[in-house]
Amino acid sequence: MKRKIAAIFAADIAGYSRLVAEDEEETLRRLASYREVIDDFIAKASGRIFNTAGDAVLAEFPSAVDAVRCAIDIQESLRTRNMAYPPSRQMSFRIGITIGDVVERNGDLLGDGVNIAARLEGLAEVGGICVSRAVHEQVANKLSVQFADIGAQEVKNIPTPVHAYMVAMRREDGSYATPQLKKVAKAEPALNWMWPLVVGVVSVVAIGVGGFLYFTKLETAQVKSTAASPVPSPAVAPSPSPTPTVAEKAPAPLPTSTPTQTTTTAAMPTPIPPPPAASAGKIAVDAVPFIGERQRAFLSNEYAAAGDYKAFALNIGGFTGSALNQPNEEAARNTALDQCQKRADAAQSPRRCELYALGNKVVYSRGNPPMPPQPWVRHDPTTERPFVAKDFPMLRDQARTRVENMYAPAAKSRSVALGPGGQYFMALGASSPEETTRRSLESCGAFAGSACMIVAVDDVFVVPIPTLLRPNGFFHAATNSSIVADARDEVVRKLGVGTGWNAVAVGTAGRPGLGLKAADEQTAVNTALADCAKHDSECHVIAIGPFTVGPTN
Template sequence: MKRKIAAIFAADIAGYSRLVAEDEEETLRRLASYREVIDDFIARASGRIFNTAGDAVLAEFPSAVDAVRCAIDIQESLRTRNMAYPPSRQMSFRIGITIGDVVERDGDLLGDGVNIAARLEGLAEVGGICVSRAVHEQVANKLSVQFADIGAQEVKNIPTPVHAYMVAMRREDGTYATPQVKKVVKAAPAPHWMWPLVVGVVSVVAIGVGGFLYFTKLETGQVKSVEASLPPVAVPSPSPTPTMAAKAPLPVPTPISAPTQMAAATPAPIPSTPAASNGKFPVDAVPFIGERQRSFLSNEYSAAGDYKAFALSIGGFTGASINQPNEESARSAALDQCQKRAEGAQSPRRCELYAVGNKVVYSHGSPPMPPQPWVRHDGVTERPFAAKDFPMLRDQARTRVENIYAPASKSRAVALGPGGQYFMVLGASSVEEAMRRSLESCGAIAGSACMIVTVDDVFVVPIPTLLRATGFFHAATHPSIVADARDDVVRKFGDGTGWNAVAVGTAGRPGLGLKADDEQTAVNGALADCARHDSDCHVIAIGPFTVGPIN
């Protein structure tokens, strides 16, 4: 690992989950198109993308000027593209930029600089850009850009406020709109004449408390806790670009209880503890977590009275607080506990509240999941796992899978997304848990259902070797297959065990090679079948994957 100073660029889509829920296929297609624009601008500005996850992009630049200029170009280009869509379907990015000291590991960047850029992105307006003071100082006299000073902003899990600026974006008429953001109001300092009075009061109180402690035996209540155990490690790998692994064991949430207060000299009425929230907490519906965490939620959290809260991240990290003095304390304690665990494992995933009391407040809903069964075992196509043969991953990602997944303890599984996203769950209590958690986390990252590719030491789907896997094959919507033949391909291809392949010709008439004993036989059968009613045939799918030439 090495340290360096870099300009960090963080971007994601505002309202991405809603867009996917309304029209998944159109959203994913447009995201791919917009990502091409973003990737091109970043490359032209000498930037490097070091992490992606679903709609999010993290990149580094050699200078703040390059990063801000690139961000402006991206936002103006995408604003023009969005004009072709109604407001409810526009796909707008928010971008945050800072300069920071970061650590490079296996091509990925870690450190406060990355975290601050992500927080600044959260402060940005929809379609806007938010930068740190360090960036503003670097670019203010070098670019013809207007800024709005929004002051020091308190951001989650950053110990000191971040002084931020909004970049004024150009309107359609060519003028610039300066963002109107309310500054953080700081408490006015106490007048100088009050300090002697304050010192006197504190002295009197200290003497009184000292006398009280001398004559009074203090009793402290015990803080309820749950002994941490070592459940499975969730390793998020959300994109073909290598990302960080959550390498630390994930403990069962230790509920944070409000401390018992010391007895006062004059006992005050003790407020009654609110009863548990009405309604049963839906433990079985909580995504991303293992059976041990679910057991905690069933036995400890559900039975506790208010005030309480539960937080989680896509990576499976959790935090819980019970018996807090108020709802806000419960929320804050649960989020802080979860985020500390995630950051301790160097996970880039932010924690979010899942429940307050027994009420689910998680806004993203259930992650997209494939239909069951998630795996159909077939001795003809299954073969031993080898990281070098893992489909749709870049070399760095394959190396990461080999170093982390291959030596890990069972039960374990890897889920793969349609855009090359992947997620590993290691050391789960069962194969079923490993598959469920990897599919849930991968689906949340990708925004669409993922596929189980590996369970323990076995590839459980046919892995093409004659051609390169390029994506997931969906016969019902594949544009190369003529429309009136798609249903027949879906029916025949879906029922086939063994090796299966699809070929098409210039007219889009498909040829099928079904239930073959090996990949080559399936390919030959598909090409021969296609040649009977079409010309210039080529293979477009092998097993569950679309395929193309090996580079």
């Protein structure tokens, strides 16, 4: 037998017995399909499945970062697949992850690490992830992930409580869901001499409750339901087709856990402001997100001139639907949503359409997506270079291939926005560079739940793309924990001035060194290291341009 430390991943399906009882053949077929997805993600993240039983999967990973990133990828991929099924038939996994000392025997792993991972899986929400404190400490500053501390949990067959954290998963609209806390209070053991008293008290209470229920008439309120009357087949408004857009929640590359690597913990998404109210009986067309100039012209002209019974629907991918001159509001609502969803489905967009306006009243509840400050693009000949898909930062190879196949040959104007967690969005064939950058930022921001960054416009990378070290996140000096607190404001101030290549290095004491406005990447890195060495030791580079960076392999 061989002992080792490993990150242990445990997953199984919530409500699996019910799904099998309702439709065994269909459930088993879908389980095989979902397992292919899970197995593929685990293999790509350098994991190894060491045991399976029915719907359960046990796997080991070389690091906690690999395990958590893989778990997030799995849950987000399966959530998209589940959208094709009604809620009662959705097949959702719970996942638990811990780091533990395990024993390897004939390829199988045994020990408390495996048991704790299984118990954490039981604490996870449906479609969620629950991790131990050891895992949280390993990944908190290495992945753009939010956690909810649920405290010490009493779990079966584990003698000491397990301190656990829930991973905050993204909703369909890109915002973060707040995990439901499942903290279990530890019950104090009752003293043996108190049992007779407890039994007596319970008996008296039971008799009293029974008498009360016997002599009290319980009333139940009836719920009245009304059925909507059928409406005639409505005429669909000829709203313009949306400009092609592509979004994908692509996972960021997995940062290594070496001491020289530093990333910034992502802040919770900025609260999204409410949607604009209608002004003077018309929709504030310029404030409608995700759409292009043709859709804005349609809203300003045909839609504004139509009668009261009209509706406009959209989704974050930029697909729209509209209905004008309908017999009633219900017909307008249904027709606009149906038209939008058909367009989205035809383009294989995973996003659902939602009603934006009913008549001239904005009813969209999502509000405007988070956006970065302007200017969104700063052209700098020193750092710009031709767009090459294989050099796109923070994407896996599969996502880079997709960008290469779709973005490179697309018509201008086009752009790609990148989110802090590796999400990206392409807006293709827009009417102008201004439109394409706005649309890609809006959709990416809604998708990621936080402000994104324009990385490429047409055929050019418009931000510095590091090549000496691997980009693995967005760099925010004001919140970067590797930099000593009293130096962060000065770093922010100096980085905000000028153009060219910038780099930041820190040493063991967190004292920063800066390489600013350099003509090339190597010069910026060398200058930052030399500056850091003046007042710190063992300096290493943590940021180049707008990215945090780590070793290339």
